[in-house]
Amino acid sequence: MSRSGYSDKELAALVGIAPSTCHARVRALRESGVLRGFHAQVNPAAVGRGLQAMIAVRLQPSARARLSEVAHRLAQRPEVRDVYLLGGVDDVLVHVAVRDSPQLRAFVLEHLSTRPEVAHTQTSLVFEHVHAPGTASI
Template identity: 75%
Template sequence: MLDAIDRQILSELERDGRISNKDLAAAAGIAPSTCHARVRALLDAGVLRGFHAVIDPEAVGRGLQAIIAVRLQAAARARLAEFARRIADRPEVRDVYMLGGSEDVLVHVAVRDAPALRAFVVEHLSTRPEVAHTQTSIVFEHLHAPTTASR
């Protein structure tokens, strides 16, 4: 169970993953040594999965983002995790979600332009024998919502 201090630590880290331990401890109202131990415990428990940089795709030449819904052939659903991992390894892919419902996978991609998006869909999805259907939606804007730890 997470207590109020753990939730405060998670909220602060989500807002700024580079916050110093000293500043994080001050925000949580605890000693720096206690804060360090709590962050380590959150990491060890898998609550805090790690730290990463958020990069603007447009700044690195991948200004077109899309969400692609993928439905697998019924016979291929047993290999869903394998399919998702293979797709997740592609450099264009930002996130992969395995779903329940009418679609099996959502793939969030960031590519250079429309021809690159078409090439990704054709080469890595729609022509694959295990794929029954794809539907591509263009992302106009992405707003990050904080997790429940900070609400």
Template identity: 75%
Template sequence: MSAEDSSVVPGGARERRTPFGVLDDLDRALLRELERDGRISNKDLAARVGVAPSTCHARVAALRARGVLRGFHADVDPDAVGRGLQAIIAVRLQAAARARLGAFARTLAARPEVRDVYLLGGTEDVMLHVAVHDSRALRAFVVEHLSTRPEVAHTQTSLVFEHVHAPTTAV
């Protein structure tokens, strides 16, 4: 971060310019707490960060309006819904197909097996996180939705033995 991307404002608070506007210490504290518990009440959130509930509500609303907070979601255990086998699948596309990378990724993201899709720079073009019932379902997904597609040059599947969730970012 360059010197012009960060500044100290009166009271010693730090501000950081981002593509979503300026984030100050209070914004970052709110984001940290919301990442820990997205269901926290406004009253409890305000108490944790040391501001009035009205200030807290206004700041969270502003973070949502600016697109910093994209939404809230439930973290469902795949085992609990019968999708206990997870895998990470690296996908390399044919060179001529890379122009259609976005459409390819959106198609995969719509599949019920797919938990996350990452578009990459480097050797691989796409990384998928999938959750399926068993190895037979994983094989079927790879064959039916990846290997048989003409735009796919290569796939490499790695099983996930354990997922350790890191709930907070360095905000």
């Protein structure tokens, strides 16, 4: 079975090619850097993290030189699913999955709004995540 969750035979049948051709193409895509890896899609609610939010963060002008450092620090937190560096009004967008609203509030207070480098945060709750066409794992 390949790391995609399908065997080479199953994947080949889905796209209408021979399994050996499929294996060679997947290997070539990995070697060329088109495919960077494979991942499991975890249901946050199933592991006790049913509340998700996107938090826009604006840094103090004096802290913008440390943007990468701030982003990497946030990415180390267990609540954080993704961190995006942005252009525009906000500097960082943080996707978090937490147990409940008190845990979300604690995360924002402890790791964002009370930090001296943070000028502003805006939290938006995620009600549902709809995958765009072509992004579903195969």
